[in-house]
Amino acid sequence: MAASPITIRDAEDARIAPFRAIREKDLVGRRGLFIAEGTVVLRVLAEAHAKDRFVADRILVLENRLAGIADVLSAFPEDVPVYVCEAAVMNAIAGFDMHRGVLALGRVAESPAASQLIAGLGETALVAVAIGLSNHDNAGALFRNATAFAADAVLLDATSCDPLYRKALRVSVGSVLKMPWSRGGSAEELLTALGAAGFQVVTLSPSGGTALNALPPAKRTALVLGTEGEGLPAPILEAFRPVRIPQSPGLDSLNVATAAGIALYQLALSTGRIG
């Protein structure tokens, strides 16, 4: 049962302060808070809220969108305030034209460490690991692809960007709020922990000796992705023999999120997770 909507007439109203100047605030980070944008992400937030993993703090909706998303709003408990306003007020609040007309402020309730996630994985597991992934679109796309191909977790090192950033969350179609994930630790720490847990660590490089589709399947597999453009650091590629996604020679390699999608597809297929 959702809360009764409260009308906001003034962009300076304190109750909607967290939604003010969204873009500028995104850039400095929000320490445990995040902005969910659009109906798709709001729907996933409602599911996460029910599981106490990510919690909705308040919701702001365009007046003319209210009826259309009544079912989504009804999935939130009554103690989550729902504010409504007209387009001019919302644009003044957000600092730009908020066509989507649906915003929520969320809070991180649980933030597991990589070691906890690894300890909780089953006998067969597929994990995606990001090392220095810096682009929010790519982070969002990685989560979307990991979810599509039934990965069990995404582990981001401390130098990777925050997948709860508004745009990453949107590109992930909300899957950042569904998929188990952690952010922290160094590449060495993460890969050592995965190795100790019996994971086959798969790194990608266009010059890898083995083709991805020829890799013998393992019960536990970790796919490791590097920075946009430069890829993984040489010491990691030396320590874990890289495989290649077969492709046309002599070209710019694939975008990192697309490479992740293809590799997760192939690994999930090879290990019988999808079919």
Add this chain to the structure above:
Amino acid sequence: MAASPITIRDAEDARIAPFRAIREKDLVGRRGLFIAEGTVVLRVLAEAHAKDRFVADRILVLENRLAGIADVLSAFPEDVPVYVCEAAVMNAIAGFDMHRGVLALGRVAESPAASQLIAGLGETALVAVAIGLSNHDNAGALFRNATAFAADAVLLDATSCDPLYRKALRVSVGSVLKMPWSRGGSAEELLTALGAAGFQVVTLSPSGGTALNALPPAKRTALVLGTEGEGLPAPILEAFRPVRIPQSPGLDSLNVATAAGIALYQLALSTGRIG
């Protein structure tokens, strides 16, 4: 041998007029002209220029980038003017902060029809077809993926967006200037022509009966992609039995460019084009 650089001191200089207010001009289209942005795309334009397919009209470079891209500039003939300016002038010209500092105005020299491209294909062929693809990032990514997986051509219907739009070109890492492609015609016209040319027409749908990796390979294959969000129109899915990319059930399907990348990877692998 490149032209000697000519310094521009005034953003209103008529010689750099095509670069003024780039974003606004992009939105209205340029009828046979396009803007190439960044070193990667400029390098591909130089190759295309040598083959008379896309022709460079003029180049504008930030003064401090000139030495770094000397090798790229030297690939253009002397009759392509190279203008240089300081950052403040370039930003005033472009209408925003042009960090990349490398712009070229290009012109379409050859614009083949789909029928010409199809007629020129070999006995074995892989083609990507876009129906109503409206997002420039996705169009660019489709070309990048088609190039990576050795497709022979990309056919866009008349309702798809222009892949020569600045951002599509950039996301494609210049492959729009390399890959044979056409834009025009209706979905019906394109698919009928491909069917008549003996192509196995592959459409994608999450509810497709056959898994993509179980599809018997054909000598000539056309992968058909639909609009973002809605996918292909029902009549097309009914006429050409869709296949599915195996994935986790009950989720938002993959982004169209990622789906294209995975499908092209699988089709190229199944038909032995890559390995």
